[in-house]
Amino acid sequence: MRKLYFLLPGTTGRFACGGLWAELKTFQLAQQICSAEVVTYRQREVDKPFLADVLKQSDLKNAIFMVSWGFDVPKLVSQLKSLQVVYHAHSAEYGFKLPSAMPIITVSRHTLGYWGQKSPHALLYYLPNQISDEFYDRHLDRDIDVLVQARKSSDYLLKELIPALRSRCRVTVIDSFVEDLPGLFNRSRLYLYDSAQYWAEQGVTEGFGLQPMEALACGCQVFSSVNGGLADYLDPGFNCHKIAGYAQAYDVERILHVLQDCNNAPLPESFFAEHRTEKILSRLTVILNEINHFFDFTQKPCEPIEPLTSTRLMGLKLKRNWNKLKKRFG
Known part of the structure; x- marks a missing residue:
C-alpha cells in the first residue's frame, strides 16, 4: 500500500x-x-x-x-x-x-x-x-445527576434549562479539557448535548457527534439534539431523548422523570459494535x-464520466421540459 x-x-x-x-x-x-x-x-x-x-x-x-x-x-x-x-x-x-x-x-x-x-x-x-474501548459502563455509583459540556452547547441549554435544573438535581457543567472523560461519564446518570445552534452558527453540520455515543457506552441516559450526523445513531424514545422539546418546563419534567426511573437499562454492547476498534x-x-x-x-489514460456542472444541469432541465411540451402538444 x-x-x-x-x-x-x-x-x-x-x-x-x-x-x-x-x-x-x-x-x-x-x-x-x-x-x-x-x-x-x-x-x-x-x-x-x-x-x-x-x-x-x-x-x-x-x-x-x-x-x-x-x-x-x-x-x-x-x-x-x-x-x-x-x-x-x-x-x-x-x-x-x-x-x-x-x-x-x-x-x-x-x-x-x-x-x-x-x-x-x-x-x-x-x-x-x-468509540475507544475505555468507554464502557463500569457500574459505579453515580454522584452526578446531570452532566453538560459547555462547548457547543446552546444558549437555551446553558442559560435556561441548566438554571432551572440546578435547584432540582445535582448538575455539573464542564468548560475545560477533561483528562478522564470515560470516568466522568461513569459518574453521571444523565448527559445533555444540544449542538444544533452551534452548527447553525458555523454554517456547517454536525459530522458525527462522539460525546452522546461515548456517554451511552458508559451507561448514561442521553438528552440530545438530533442534527446532522447525530441522526445516524440517535433514536429518540428508544435509545435517547430529544432535548429542547417544545418548552423548558417539558424538558425539566422529562429529565426529572428519567432521573427518578430506576428501570433505565443501558444499551447492549451490540449497539456499539459497529464503532469499536475491530x-x-x-x-x-x-x-x-x-x-x-x-x-x-488512474495512472492509465481514460475519459472520466461527464460531470454534473451547473451548465449541464440547466441543459438537461431544458431538454426535459422541451420533451414534456412535445409530448403534450405533439
Missing part, C-alpha cells in the same frame, strides 16, 4: 478539539494497516514533518494525502492537485466541490448522503468514528485496499 500522510493544521494549542482527536484515532488505526504519518501544514511541530518540506520529496506518487480540516480543504486540494488525495469528510455543507478523482471517506451516513449528491462520480466510503479496522482495511487499487487505475 502507498504511504498515508494525514494532513492537520497542528496537533496542539488552538487546534485541539474533537475533530482532531477523531482524526488522530483514524491515523492510529491506519498505522496498523500501512505506513502512515501525521504532517502539519500551519503550525510547525518538533516531532512531525511539515507539509512544505514533504512536498519537496521525489517519490510522492507512492503516497496518499488525507485531508480533513473542512475550511482548509479547497486550498489544500489546489496545492496537491497533481498528487493522490483523499478527503476524510467529517462535517458537511462547506460549499466546495471536489474532483471525481478524489475518493471521499465519510464519518456518518448523513455526510455520505451529502457527498453522494454533491460529488456523484467520486468513490465514496463510510467509516464511522471509533469493526472500524476491518472496514478501513477494505477501504484503503480499494483506494490503492483506484489510484493504480
Whole structure:
C-alpha cells in the first residue's frame, strides 16, 4: 500500500478539539494497516514533518494525502492537485466541490448522503468514528445527576434549562479539557448535548457527534439534539431523548422523570459494535485496499464520466421540459 500522510493544521494549542482527536484515532488505526504519518501544514511541530518540506520529496506518487480540516480543504486540494488525495469528510455543507478523482471517506451516513449528491462520480466510503474501548459502563455509583459540556452547547441549554435544573438535581457543567472523560461519564446518570445552534452558527453540520455515543457506552441516559450526523445513531424514545422539546418546563419534567426511573437499562454492547476498534479496522482495511487499487487505475489514460456542472444541469432541465411540451402538444 502507498504511504498515508494525514494532513492537520497542528496537533496542539488552538487546534485541539474533537475533530482532531477523531482524526488522530483514524491515523492510529491506519498505522496498523500501512505506513502512515501525521504532517502539519500551519503550525510547525518538533516531532512531525511539515507539509512544505514533504512536498519537496521525489517519490510522492507512492503516497496518499488525507485531508480533513473542512475550511482548509479547497486550498489544500489546489496545492496537491497533481498528487493522490483523499478527503476524510467529517462535517458537511462547506460549499466546495471536489474532483471525481478524489475518493471521499465519510464519518456518518448523513455526510455520505451529502457527498453522494454533491460529488456523484467520486468513490465514496463510510467509516464511522471509533468509540475507544475505555468507554464502557463500569457500574459505579453515580454522584452526578446531570452532566453538560459547555462547548457547543446552546444558549437555551446553558442559560435556561441548566438554571432551572440546578435547584432540582445535582448538575455539573464542564468548560475545560477533561483528562478522564470515560470516568466522568461513569459518574453521571444523565448527559445533555444540544449542538444544533452551534452548527447553525458555523454554517456547517454536525459530522458525527462522539460525546452522546461515548456517554451511552458508559451507561448514561442521553438528552440530545438530533442534527446532522447525530441522526445516524440517535433514536429518540428508544435509545435517547430529544432535548429542547417544545418548552423548558417539558424538558425539566422529562429529565426529572428519567432521573427518578430506576428501570433505565443501558444499551447492549451490540449497539456499539459497529464503532469499536475491530469493526472500524476491518472496514478501513477494505477501504484503503480499494483506494490503492483506484489510484493504480488512474495512472492509465481514460475519459472520466461527464460531470454534473451547473451548465449541464440547466441543459438537461431544458431538454426535459422541451420533451414534456412535445409530448403534450405533439
